[in-house]
Amino acid sequence: MKKIIIGVMGPGKTAKEIDLQNAYQLGKLIAKQDWILLTGGRNIGVMDAASCGAKSVRGLTVGILPDRNLQNVSKFVDIPIVTNMGSARNNINVLSSHVVIACGIGPGTVSEIALALKANKKVIFLTDEKENFNFFEKLSPQLVYFATNPEAAMSIIEMILNNDNYTNLK
Amino acid sequence: MKKIIIGVMGPGKTAKEIDLQNAYQLGKLIAKQDWILLTGGRNIGVMDAASCGAKSVRGLTVGILPDRNLQNVSKFVDIPIVTNMGSARNNINVLSSHVVIACGIGPGTVSEIALALKANKKVIFLTDEKENFNFFEKLSPQLVYFATNPEAAMSIIEMILNNDNYTNLK
Amino acid sequence: MKKIIIGVMGPGKTAKEIDLQNAYQLGKLIAKQDWILLTGGRNIGVMDAASCGAKSVRGLTVGILPDRNLQNVSKFVDIPIVTNMGSARNNINVLSSHVVIACGIGPGTVSEIALALKANKKVIFLTDEKENFNFFEKLSPQLVYFATNPEAAMSIIEMILNNDNYTNLK
Amino acid sequence: MKKIIIGVMGPGKTAKEIDLQNAYQLGKLIAKQDWILLTGGRNIGVMDAASCGAKSVRGLTVGILPDRNLQNVSKFVDIPIVTNMGSARNNINVLSSHVVIACGIGPGTVSEIALALKANKKVIFLTDEKENFNFFEKLSPQLVYFATNPEAAMSIIEMILNNDNYTNLK
Numbered sequence: 001m002k003k004i005i006i007g008v009m010g011p012g013k014t015a016k017e018i019d020l021q022n023a024y025q026l027g028k029l030i031a032k033q034d035w036i037l038l039t040g041g042r043n044i045g046v047m048d049a050a051s052c053g054a055k056s057v058r059g060l061t062v063g064i065l066p067d068r069n070l071q072n073v074s075k076f077v078d079i080p081i082v083t084n085m086g087s088a089r090n091n092i093n094v095l096s097s098h099v100v101i102a103c104g105i106g107p108g109t110v111s112e113i114a115l116a117l118k119a120n121k122k123v124i125f126l127t128d129e130k131e132n133f134n135f136f137e138k139l140s141p142q143l144v145y146f147a148t149n150p151e152a153a154m155s156i157i158e159m160i161l162n163n164d165n166y167t168n169l170k
Numbered sequence: 171m172k173k174i175i176i177g178v179m180g181p182g183k184t185a186k187e188i189d190l191q192n193a194y195q196l197g198k199l200i201a202k203q204d205w206i207l208l209t210g211g212r213n214i215g216v217m218d219a220a221s222c223g224a225k226s227v228r229g230l231t232v233g234i235l236p237d238r239n240l241q242n243v244s245k246f247v248d249i250p251i252v253t254n255m256g257s258a259r260n261n262i263n264v265l266s267s268h269v270v271i272a273c274g275i276g277p278g279t280v281s282e283i284a285l286a287l288k289a290n291k292k293v294i295f296l297t298d299e300k301e302n303f304n305f306f307e308k309l310s311p312q313l314v315y316f317a318t319n320p321e322a323a324m325s326i327i328e329m330i331l332n333n334d335n336y337t338n339l340k
Numbered sequence: 341m342k343k344i345i346i347g348v349m350g351p352g353k354t355a356k357e358i359d360l361q362n363a364y365q366l367g368k369l370i371a372k373q374d375w376i377l378l379t380g381g382r383n384i385g386v387m388d389a390a391s392c393g394a395k396s397v398r399g400l401t402v403g404i405l406p407d408r409n410l411q412n413v414s415k416f417v418d419i420p421i422v423t424n425m426g427s428a429r430n431n432i433n434v435l436s437s438h439v440v441i442a443c444g445i446g447p448g449t450v451s452e453i454a455l456a457l458k459a460n461k462k463v464i465f466l467t468d469e470k471e472n473f474n475f476f477e478k479l480s481p482q483l484v485y486f487a488t489n490p491e492a493a494m495s496i497i498e499m500i501l502n503n504d505n506y507t508n509l510k
Numbered sequence: 511m512k513k514i515i516i517g518v519m520g521p522g523k524t525a526k527e528i529d530l531q532n533a534y535q536l537g538k539l540i541a542k543q544d545w546i547l548l549t550g551g552r553n554i555g556v557m558d559a560a561s562c563g564a565k566s567v568r569g570l571t572v573g574i575l576p577d578r579n580l581q582n583v584s585k586f587v588d589i590p591i592v593t594n595m596g597s598a599r600n601n602i603n604v605l606s607s608h609v610v611i612a613c614g615i616g617p618g619t620v621s622e623i624a625l626a627l628k629a630n631k632k633v634i635f636l637t638d639e640k641e642n643f644n645f646f647e648k649l650s651p652q653l654v655y656f657a658t659n660p661e662a663a664m665s666i667i668e669m670i671l672n673n674d675n676y677t678n679l680k
Contacts, residue, residue, distance in 0.1 A: 082605035085425035088261040095592035107288040114281035135305045238629035252435035287393035428601040447628040454621035475645045
């Protein structure tokens with residue numbers, strides 16, 4: 001059976017401190033479950049923080065990179081996948097993840113959430129602002145979940161994986 | 171000087187009647203300006219209605235298709251571009267348009283709006299529900315516009331093109 | 341019925357004089373048939389020459405661009421499609437063309453020929469060096485054609501379109 | 511320092527027995543070096559054989575998949591990256607690999623070799639037919655290498671990695 005891949009998405013340079021803290025903690029918890037962490041792979045914001053958290057407990061991290069400039073890759077990414085297709089790589093991020101978690105918000109993250117919902121993927125909003133969640137809940141009520149801290153997000157992932165019976169991973 | 175390309179985005183099967191009417195009218199008005207209409211190219215929803223409107227006055231229509239199944243192409247598309255990359259083609263839709271107009275909302279359209287903002291493209295919301303506009307206005311206040319009817323949207327496009335001095339088209 | 345789209349592929353900076361002459365002539369002949377010319381869209385080599393030929397008789401030209409840098413777009417391209425996906429756009433070039441013509445050879449052109457054959461598209465080699473043709477003929481004998489001048493290439497396109505009965509364009 | 515990623519490319523259904531044997535052995539040798547094996551990820555041909563070889567010694571395998579159909583994924587792929595962009599994913603295969611090895615030939619493999627050369631990546635031909643190698647040697651003499659067995663290919667990879675001083679991996 002293949003390993004579970006969990007995607008953590010969120011802003012780059014404009015990430016808030018709380019989003020970075022959540023991302024770090026989430027990366028750590030994902031790695032402790034022996035799941036693979038997938039991010040956008042750059043050395044900034046939520047991508048970098050989540051990957052750092054996963055590596056703090058020797059997890060495995062995949063980064064789906066928008067361009068060929070290896071100076072921009074997070075040093076916490078084990079496996080850099082070089083797409084050279086800019087933001088179109090956001091679709092690969094979500095298609096490759098069993099569950100997607102959004103830590104914070106920005107245009108890139110919104111595109112990832114929307115592409116995930118379009119592809120029928122489940123998305124967990126990790127935030128204390130319910131407004132963004134409400135916007136997407138109207139779009140795809142069956143696919144969105146809300147969590148106020150990383151531990152709650154992890155419980156939701158486990159519930160989703162159990163309910164899906166891992167069917168598309170077997 | 172290259173022709174102006176205007177992208178009209180919106181839901182497929184789930185489009186509302188008002189969105190289809192707006193899209194048809196918008197396609198017509200865009201074509202009358204001798205601008206090129208660009209859509210997602212399928213034979214449903216806003217894509218089909220906007221292309222139909224443009225062809226009603228003998229405009230030129232481009233469709234950026236998600237897959238190779240030519241049964242799904244709108245008969246009102248003159249130039250079908252076959253990407254075979256699913257929703258990742260949404261990024262091409264917005265990068266190829268000078269201005270993007272959203273007629274209605276859905277996960278695919280939200281991804282297009284967000285990808286447009288990420289790429290620093292201006293987006294006009296043609297709708298009578300201001301809620302969706304408000305969500306995106308918080309994300310990118312400099313890049314979003316609101317119109318309640320196709321004529322108002324056309325005025326905004328002209329204003330944008332004048333302000334931008336067509337610089338990235340020359 | 342949709343217009344026919346003919347793709348002309350070939351080297352950029354490294355194009356030979358004969359390839360440029362062939363491309364210019366081919367662009368002209370394609371436009372005279374009222375077919376749409378599709379190229380990689382840049383302002384160099386075979387892409388630029390073919391587009392120039394098509395515009396010399398007021399044809400319609402589409403360019404599938406690898407990046408967002410509009411300084412690199414051929415001034416003879418009417419409709420620039422901005423993919424921002426580098427050489428991966430080569431697959432869009434061939435999927436969007438009813439027939440592909442290769443004027444000269446180089447790594448990019450070889451990738452386009454191979455992607456065309458993989459997608460079951462027919463490819464005409466316009467060259468006086470039969471060696472390259474021979475290589476691909478071994479790979480996909482049913483799909484490759486050889487022409488030594490633009491007029492011969494045009495005859496082959498017409499034959500292909502007739503045999504295919506335009507089926508995938510209707 | 512990031513792990514080395516080695517891409518093994520080759521035909522799917524049309525692979526020859528010798529190509530499958532070479533791919534299996536190559537996958538095994540790559541994994542023994544603690545390098546990551548990257549393939550096109552499907553459950554056929556060279557992709558499957560190389561991944562099987564790597565897993566036989568508990569290596570780590572990445573598969574860059576053309577579509578969302580998880581029935582087609584090799585069971586020897588640990589990390590399936592779902593691109594849903596068909597053959598355009600071939601560009602990601604080569605951009606993500608430090609060195610590319612071609613086991614056998616076919617349209618898809620030719621596109622990968624050509625995209626690798628276009629991106630300035632080094633390619634090793636593992637085959638006993640020198641003809642294909644000769645074709646590409648003329649295109650990009652500085653970037654192509656020839657090996658008649660997996661052990662020879664491994665020596666060339668090591669030489670390339672040493673000469674490049676791992677520069678684009680640090």
